[in-house]
Amino acid sequence: MFWEKYPYTSIKRKVFESLSKNTNYRTENILGIPATFLDTDIFYDDAPFLNDAPFLSTLIANPNHIGVHTLGDEHEDFFSGTHDIEKDLIKICAEEIFGAEPFSYDGYVASGGTEANIEALWIYRNFYLQEYKADIKDIAIVYSTDTHYSIPKALNLLNVKGIELPVHPTTREIITKDFEHKIEDALVQGIKYFIVNVNMSTTMFGSVDDIGKITNFLNLLHVNYKLHVDGAYGGFIYPFVNTDNSFNFKNKNITSFSIDGHKMLQAPYGTGIFLIRKEYMKYVCTNEAGYVKGRDYTLCGSRSGANAVCVWMILRIHGSVGWTVKMRQLVDKAATISETLNEWGIKHYRHPDLNIVTIDAHYMSSALANKYHLVPDNHNEKPNWYKIVVMPHVKSGIIDNFLSELKNEQS
Numbered sequence: 001m002f003w004e005k006y007p008y009t010s011i012k013r014k015v016f017e018s019l020s021k022n023t024n025y026r027t028e029n030i031l032g033i034p035a036t037f038l039d040t041d042i043f044y045d046d047a048p049f050l051n052d053a054p055f056l057s058t059l060i061a062n063p064n065h066i067g068v069h070t071l072g073d074e075h076e077d078f079f080s081g082t083h084d085i086e087k088d089l090i091k092i093c094a095e096e097i098f099g100a101e102p103f104s105y106d107g108y109v110a111s112g113g114t115e116a117n118i119e120a121l122w123i124y125r126n127f128y129l130q131e132y133k134a135d136i137k138d139i140a141i142v143y144s145t146d147t148h149y150s151i152p153k154a155l156n157l158l159n160v161k162g163i164e165l166p167v168h169p170t171t172r173e174i175i176t177k178d179f180e181h182k183i184e185d186a187l188v189q190g191i192k193y194f195i196v197n198v199n200m201s202t203t204m205f206g207s208v209d210d211i212g213k214i215t216n217f218l219n220l221l222h223v224n225y226k227l228h229v230d231g232a233y234g235g236f237i238y239p240f241v242n243t244d245n246s247f248n249f250k251n252k253n254i255t256s257f258s259i260d261g262h263k264m265l266q267a268p269y270g271t272g273i274f275l276i277r278k279e280y281m282k283y284v285c286t287n288e289a290g291y292v293k294g295r296d297y298t299l300c301g302s303r304s305g306a307n308a309v310c311v312w313m314i315l316r317i318h319g320s321v322g323w324t325v326k327m328r329q330l331v332d333k334a335a336t337i338s339e340t341l342n343e344w345g346i347k348h349y350r351h352p353d354l355n356i357v358t359i360d361a362h363y364m365s366s367a368l369a370n371k372y373h374l375v376p377d378n379h380n381e382k383p384n385w386y387k388i389v390v391m392p393h394v395k396s397g398i399i400d401n402f403l404s405e406l407k408n409e410q411s
């Protein structure tokens with residue numbers, strides 16, 4: 001994994017260059033698009049600082065990144081300058097983070113992990129409907145109990161059955177026997193096609209599903225499945241801390257990934273990234289999108305080019321080496337918390353390659369959890385767990401204060 005770090009001046013130059021390649025609402029004859037630059041009473045474009053602000057300048061120029069630009073030349077050419085930046089971003093994610101061969105993938109910047117996950121499951125549902133003439137009742141979506149709620153949301157939207165797999169209460173691993181029984185049962189009941197969601201870090205625990213165990217079993221039984229990796233949380237941290245893992249495009253069992261820019265990467269909301277092998281986007285092509293050159297393959301339709309530019313800028317200012325250092329620091333801090341909790345015999349879960357520490361709620365008053373804004377596993381009943389997420393704003397001093405108050409609560 002390697003992508004070059006650029007100095008800020010180069011980043012700025014590249015963004016302004018690509019903006020200058022876009023069609024400019026201020027200077028060109030544009031009569032046919034129901035869009036323009038941002039409202040000038042609020043976003044006046046002669047603000048002096050804009051010359052030094054590539055992201056804000058992109059926001060104000062307001063390029064639309066509708067469609068999927070990795071699909072080839074057939075796409076809107078009004079904003080080809082910033083589309084190229086998005087293509088470089090998708091290339092970094094697919095080739096460098098997830099080991100894809102050049103030109104073997106498609107991808108786009110979605111509104112978030114939710115959209116990227118739904119896009120994946122939508123593609124696979126349609127793949128089975130079209131390629132196998134499947135009946136909707138022959139398809140099931142498989143996921144663990146610790147899976148993000150966007151997956152059940154997708155089941156509801158797509159009208160596909162779900163198979164939820166229980167996890168072990170302490171290790172948070174999918175229970176192998178239950179998984180195997182549920183798949184065998186489903187086969188007996190006539191499910192022919194499986195869409196499998198695997199978590200490359202869950203939101204609540206930072207647990208990572210054992211993808212090898214899952215795919216070995218499915219392959220052994222010759223199950224017909226498509227596998228999506230939900231890396232919305234873990235995508236920008238786990239592969240950097242654990243460089244020897246099987247969550248990448250070299251693993252033939254994986255077809256797609258979601259990764260959120262607006263979590264670990266500290267990009268603004270609206271920066272979920274969807275990546276999939278070539279020849280799959282076509283299953284969600286909306287042919288009725290007649291006025292969009294190249295048609296539309298996304299769930300969201302119009303989307304801001306500034307989001308793609310921003311994620312690209314963040315990846316480029318750090319480079320892969322800088323980003324790895326930054327992620328390791330977060331994980332090291334989580335490790336320190338975990339070691340202290342171990343010394344004091346406080347039960348908790350932590351994955352060694354992630355920055356989440358989830359503490360058993362029996363060891364903590366709700367007052368203490370509230371004081372430090374720890375997030376419970378549920379807001380309706382008595383929580384079982386409270387989690388600490390070690391983000392860049394979580395300084396050692398706050399951690400120490402929290403830990404000493406937590407220690408005082410143990411008797």
Ligand SMILES: *Cc1c(COP(=O)(O)O)cnc(C)c1O
Nearest residue numbers: 112113114148150202203232233
């Ligand atoms: C946050 C998250 C999502 C959903 O992402 P949004 O960006 O909020 O739509 C999906 N999966 C996991 C594992 C997440 O952590």
